[in-house]
Amino acid sequence: MTTTVDAVDSPDRPDPGRTGTGRAAGWSSRLGSLGLSAAAIAAAFVLGGILLALAGANPFQAYADMLSGTFGSRFDFSLVLVETAPLLLIGLGLAVAFRARVWNIGAEGQLLMGALAGGAFAIYAPINSRAVMIPAACLVGAAAGGAWGWVVGFLRARWSVNEVISSLLLNYVALRTLEYTIRKPLRDPVGFQPVSETLPDPARLPDVPGLRVHIGLLIGLGLIPVVAYVMRRTPFGFHTRMMGLNRDATEAAGVRTGRLITAVMVVSGAFAGMAGILQVMGPESRLTGNISPGFGFTAIIVALVARMRPVGVLLAAMLIGALTLGGDVIQRTQQVPRVLTIVIQALFVLLILVADRLGRRSR
Amino acid sequence: MTSIEPDPPAQSRGSGGSGSVPLVAMRGIAKRFGSVTAVADADFDLHAGEIHALLGENGAGKTTLMNLLYGLERPDDGSIEIDGEPVQFRSAHDAIEAGIGMVHQHFQLVPRLTVAENVILGTGEGRRVRLPDLDEVAAAIEDLGERYGLSVSAASLVGDLSVGEQQRVEILRALYRGARILILDEPTATLSPVEIDHLIERLQGMAAAGTAIVMITHHLDEVMTAADRITVLRAGANVATVPADETSPLELARLMVGREVSMLSEVGEVEQAGATATSTSAGPAVLTIEHLSSASASGTSGEHARDFFDLSLEVRASEIVTIAGVEGNGQAELEAVLCGLGQPAAGRISLDQTDVTGATPRQLLDAGVGVIPSDRYRRGLIRGLSVAENLVYDRIDRAPYGRRLWIDPRAVASRGADLVGRFSIAVRSPSTDASTLSGGNAQKVVLARALGTDLRLLIAAQPTRGLDVGAIEFVWNQIRAQRDAGVAVLLITTDLNEVTALSDRCFVIYRGRLIETPLDREAIGMAMGGAGSRAEEAAVL
Incomplete structure (x- = not known):
């Protein structure tokens, strides 16, 4: 995993598009790298079409079905947005981490811990006002996710424990912790399933007016410019980019990289944790063992396809959200297994890596 | 295993002088890397049974010259003869076939394999479907080790050995492959004084048994104790080859830095x-x-x-x-x-x-x-940041460039423009990516x-x-x-x-x-x- 991810952002291919003040020089190459992503995505769809044909479907019809089944109606589009919301939030946090070359593979666990802590808070806190409850639960979720990320950052900064391994393994710890909690302390006393009781009303997210999607999406959208600003215009963002480009020089310049790594892990964990509690307060309405169908892992693809750019994260999250739903659609209409769309997602990443290599060679 | 050639007559130490056909003769060797000339018109002779030191400052071309002999690089000019026969090595493999072994400054050993496994690694013996009998290899290694006073346990893991012992493994590997010409690049660089003495003793023993040894080094004292002859390189060319007993550290230093x-x-x-x-x-x-x-x-x-x-x-x-x-x-x-x-x-x-x-x-x-x-x-x-950002990155959170929560890009840009002017940095604009800069x-x-x-x-x-x-x-x-x-x-x-x-x-x-x-x-x-x-x-x- 490390080598794969490394290839996306290896230091020998500096990208002036990242430079805050180097804007004039940055635009052309930013377009170039967008073009690269677009070409890789297109190629992935072509290869995916071949796979669809091999599976016995008409690829053109399949893609048409996907398109109409996801963007065809306001209802379907709402479903896409429901998928997009957690991917967007987690992807933003991972974009920050990956930009620093801190490879957080533990967003899934951070999401679950955010869901667990935020969910427990929402169930037990005697708050009757939605306007207080929702932000408070979000903060609790973000804090829990951030704390889960902090463990990884601390281990890396203190004892150089590889964050890929520790963050990955902590996913399982988080999942089992959640499963235990909903079987014992938080189990719905009147139900038979291992799930918590339903969240009280003040902790239920309202929908975005006119769409059937919870307001968590708006939180994600609102954070896009915030992340973009922080990365470009604050010392924290600057140091994060510096560290991602050249850690030794960053250290020599007096930045305490151990602390910075920890901070970056806390930030990306907090985004995932907030995504977790929003899933609980939104679509799920209670704590269950399968709050997340792997959002934390899919968001890695989102951040990489977006090339760690905040606006790109939104587009990539929508694309992959649509693709996931599209899988369900073609399973119905074309009788092909929905996992084919997961293959296409994987092809995105593979082809972007290839395109990245080719782009580098042509320079 | 070591093929000690009977024909080169120079069996006694220090006799590697004129007369006999040298074991290795390099003539008019030149090697360029891009615009940099690493070796220019260098000559080098090596006789069986001698320790020949190659002396020079950093960048004098010592290692490059030996990489050419070992087939790692190909010369742009000049000829190499082994036993009077012209050779053209396409790779180190050819050089090993011709009886040349090289021990690099940074050892090329796999720490998690045993000594015996490391010795057969890359010899081609392991390339067949069946691995060679490691016990036989181990016996051969211990035999060689005994003969040359380089004893090391063939069954131990290389990672457990000291630096000096690892070097012995490197030397044994070369000998096991039949090297009669042994090139050592900075062999004493990572050794303790005791280990250095021990190494020099062993090398002298090997030379007495007929092996030709090239020792690349900067260390004058070691050259004086270990070598029979010394070739001094300066700026890629050999300036002199002198017998060790006819020179002094002072003369060598003078030759190295140049008249x-x-x-x-x-x-x-x-x-x-x-x-x-x-x-x-x-x-x-x-x-x-x-x-x-x-x-x-x-x-x-x-x-x-x-x-x-x-x-x-x-x-x-x-x-x-x-x-x-x-x-x-x-x-x-x-x-x-x-x-x-x-x-x-x-x-x-x-x-x-x-x-x-x-x-x-x-x-x-x-x-x-x-x-x-x-x-x-x-x-x-930091390549990937602009020149202007590189000029201030160590104080980006200080006034006037930034505070805790924001950076002023105008202050960064004007500082960049100022320094680019003051230090006449040749760049299109301070906002250009620093990776486009030349070395200067x-x-x-x-x-x-x-x-x-x-x-x-x-x-x-x-x-x-x-x-x-x-x-x-x-x-x-x-x-x-x-x-x-x-x-x-x-x-x-x-x-x-x-x-x-x-x-x-x-x-x-x-x-x-x-x-x-x-x-x-x-x-x-x-x-x-x-x-x-x-x-x-x-x-x-």
Whole structure:
């Protein structure tokens, strides 16, 4: 995993598009790298079409079905947005981490811990006002996710424990912790399933007016410019980019990289944790063992396809959200297994890596 | 296993002189890498049964010449003959077939395999479906080890062995493959003094048994004890080949640094005279280093060549103090400690009488310490950020560039434009990506960032490495200007020209220890080669 991810952002291919003040020089190459992503995505769809044909479907019809089944109606589009919301939030946090070359593979666990802590808070806190409850639960979720990320950052900064391994393994710890909690302390006393009781009303997210999607999406959208600003215009963002480009020089310049790594892990964990509690307060309405169908892992693809750019994260999250739903659609209409769309997602990443290599060679 | 050729008559040591057909004859060898000429018209002879030392400064072309013999590189010009037959090696494999073995400075061993496994690795024996019988290999290795006094347990894991033992494994591997010509690149660089003595003894034993040995080194003392003949390379060409018993460390040092440059050294001395005048006007001590060590153990074996021990020196305002030395003698570790990137094991560093031992890079920056790091691309430049950002990145969270929560891009840009102008950095615009900079301009960025503010102390490590003449002159002038403006300058360099061009006082670091030397090329050259005790002798001469 490390080598794969490394290839996306290896230091020998500096990208002036990242430079805050180097804007004039940055635009052309930013377009170039967008073009690269677009070409890789297109190629992935072509290869995916071949796979669809091999599976016995008409690829053109399949893609048409996907398109109409996801963007065809306001209802379907709402479903896409429901998928997009957690991917967007987690992807933003991972974009920050990956930009620093801190490879957080533990967003899934951070999401679950955010869901667990935020969910427990929402169930037990005697708050009757939605306007207080929702932000408070979000903060609790973000804090829990951030704390889960902090463990990884601390281990890396203190004892150089590889964050890929520790963050990955902590996913399982988080999942089992959640499963235990909903079987014992938080189990719905009147139900038979291992799930918590339903969240009280003040902790239920309202929908975005006119769409059937919870307001968590708006939180994600609102954070896009915030992340973009922080990365470009604050010392924290600057140091994060510096560290991602050249850690030794960053250290020599007096930045305490151990602390910075920890901070970056806390930030990306907090985004995932907030995504977790929003899933609980939104679509799920209670704590269950399968709050997340792997959002934390899919968001890695989102951040990489977006090339760690905040606006790109939104587009990539929508694309992959649509693709996931599209899988369900073609399973119905074309009788092909929905996992084919997961293959296409994987092809995105593979082809972007290839395109990245080719782009580098042509320079 | 070792094929000791019966025909070359030179069986006794030191007889590798004229007459017999040399085992290896390299004639008119040239090798260029791009625009850099690494080897230019070099000749080299090697006879069976001799230890032939290849001596020269960093970058003199020693390793390149031997890489050509070992088939790792192909010469652009010239011929190589083995036993009088012309050869053209396409790879190291061909060279091994011809009986040549090379032990690189950085060992090429797999720590998690046993000695026996490492020895057969890459011989082709393992390439077949069936692995060779490791017991047989082990027996052969232990047999060889016994014969040459290089005993090492064939069953032990390489990772468990000491550096000296690992080197034995490398030598045994070459012998196991039938090497009758053994090339050792800086074999003593990482060894303790006891291990060095042991190695030299073994090599002499092997030579007596007919093996021809090439030893690449900077160390004059070792050359004098170990070698039968010595070839001195300078700037890619051989300047002389002399029998060891007809030369002296002083002559070798002179050959290494060059006669024509001793005129240069006079120029240096003229400058030095001027410099001495300045240095008498040098102010109070700015940097004081007392008994600084990177490792607690000292003196005896177990001492690692990269560590430094018990260093004390003082750098006053308005003077340039130089630490000269061949790379790998502890200066990189010293640089790291002085820049706040490493902790010393013992000793004290003070700046203006204030203890700054263990201070962070940030604290040093705030105290007025500027750093030009030896590896500019690793520690001094961030490719992917703009030139302007590179010029301020160490103070981006300070006014006027930024506060805690925001950065002012206009302040960054105007500072960038200002420094680009002041240091004449050739770049289209300050917002250009720093990865587009040439080496000289990259170094100017590093320089501009460090020197763009008022300093108390400048630590300049290898400030002109890899730069062209024009850029070197620029860097030197900037460093002199700092000195003249009252800054204390500590210069760490491997380049003798730089030492004589800039120093007010000079120390040589050799195997982690400092020796104060007079500002004389030969004395410095000798001390860099480890003949420190004879430095005063040289000064008298």
